[in-house]
Amino acid sequence: MSEAFKDEPVMEINPDVDIAPEPVGGPIVAEGEKLLEVDNVTLRFGGVVALNEVSFHINKGEILGLIGPNGAGKTTCFNVMTGVYQPTSGGVRYLGKPLGKRKKFQITKLGIARTFQNIRLFANMTALENVMVGVDAHHSTGVGSAMFRLPKHRREEAEGLARAMELLEFMGLRGKANELARNLPYGDQRRLEIARALATSPQLLCLDEPAAGFNPAEKAKLMELIRTIRDQGYTVLLIEHDMKLVMGVTDRIVVLEFGRKIAEGSPAEVRDNPAVIAAYLGVDEEDAS
Numbered sequence: 012m013s014e015a016f017k018d019e020p021v022m023e024i025n026p027d028v029d030i031a032p033e034p035v036g037g038p039i040v041a042e043g044e045k046l047l048e049v050d051n052v053t054l055r056f057g058g059v060v061a062l063n064e065v066s067f068h069i070n071k072g073e074i075l076g077l078i079g080p081n082g083a084g085k086t087t088c089f090n091v092m093t094g095v096y097q098p099t100s101g102g103v104r105y106l107g108k109p110l111g112k113r114k115k116f117q118i119t120k121l122g123i124a125r126t127f128q129n130i131r132l133f134a135n136m137t138a139l140e141n142v143m144v145g146v147d148a149h150h151s152t153g154v155g156s157a158m159f160r161l162p163k164h165r166r167e168e169a170e171g172l173a174r175a176m177e178l179l180e181f182m183g184l185r186g187k188a189n190e191l192a193r194n195l196p197y198g199d200q201r202r203l204e205i206a207r208a209l210a211t212s213p214q215l216l217c218l219d220e221p222a223a224g225f226n227p228a229e230k231a232k233l234m235e236l237i238r239t240i241r242d243q244g245y246t247v248l249l250i251e252h253d254m255k256l257v258m259g260v261t262d263r264i265v266v267l268e269f270g271r272k273i274a275e276g277s278p279a280e281v282r283d284n285p286a287v288i289a290a291y292l293g294v295d296e297e298d299a300s
């Protein structure tokens with residue numbers, strides 16, 4: 012994939028476009044306070060303990076990295092936070108309240124959005140239509156209002172279209188609004204996924220390996236994009252295997268191995284942690300020190 016990607020132009024974003032999250036109802040958390048808390052979460056799949064008493068939190072306004080070797084439980088953690096799986100024990104609190112048994116769409120409405128390791132766009136819809144799907148996810152008018160094209164619905168539709176175009180503009184994709192998602196180059200598809208997630212007006216944006224398949228130049232641009240998204244008012248949780256990217260863009264990092272949290276701290280602290288070094292080198296902790 013990265014071979015085919017080599018000749019594509021490096022993405023150019025428009026950081027000056029205002030894409031700040033729209034104000035939401037409900038409790039507001041101040042900058043630097045806990046936005047989301049993973050509290051002693053265990054998740055078993057039969058005999059596999061994918062998450063084992065994992066606790067950490069995400070502060071509003073930070074970029075938190077979630078790293079660990081293959082199979083460590085990172086994606087499972089995203090899945091618990093976004094309502095795909097219910098933990099076997101423990102729970103997740105968002106804005107101070109338990110997520111409980113809320114379904115995926117309810118969690119999206121609360122303000123948690125995600126992208127996927129493998130791109131999951133609607134391939135036969137245009138770039139604009141894909142982003143509109145995200146916008147619609149947090150509209151308040153129902154089917155009845157849409158059927159009768161009531162004024163409130165029409166207003167929401169117009170605002171949604173404007174918002175979607177802004178997001179495409181921000182991502183440098185405005186000129187490709189009417190192209191089918193499947194015809195877009197790989198890097199554009201990745202950015203379109205992020206635009207769609209942002210369209211749901213999240214407080215927390217969870218990115219699952221957004222740099223997969225990117226060349227070094229694209230990775231550098233992605234770092235800039237993630238920082239800009241944070242600077243516009245979003246909190247970002249990042250799963251990423253590329254250490255240079257993770258170390259360069261995050262404020263804090265949580266490290267998982269075999270479903271357990273083995274370290275947490277600043278990029279420098281995590282990089283020098285013997286347990287982390289051992290996990291990545293695949294040797295005993297004692298041998299690594």
Ligand SMILES: Nc1ncnc2c1ncn2[C@@H]1O[C@H](COP(=O)(O)OP(=O)(O)OP(=O)(O)O)[C@@H](O)[C@H]1O
Pocket residue numbers: 056059060061079080081082083084085086087088
């Ligand atoms: N639906 C499932 N059913 C059974 N086991 C699962 C399921 N999903 C994940 N697992 C197992 O849970 C563990 C954690 O997997 P997970 O995908 O969360 O790891 P990861 O850290 O995201 O790995 P990678 O970096 O390879 O994506 C693995 O042992 C995996 O095989």
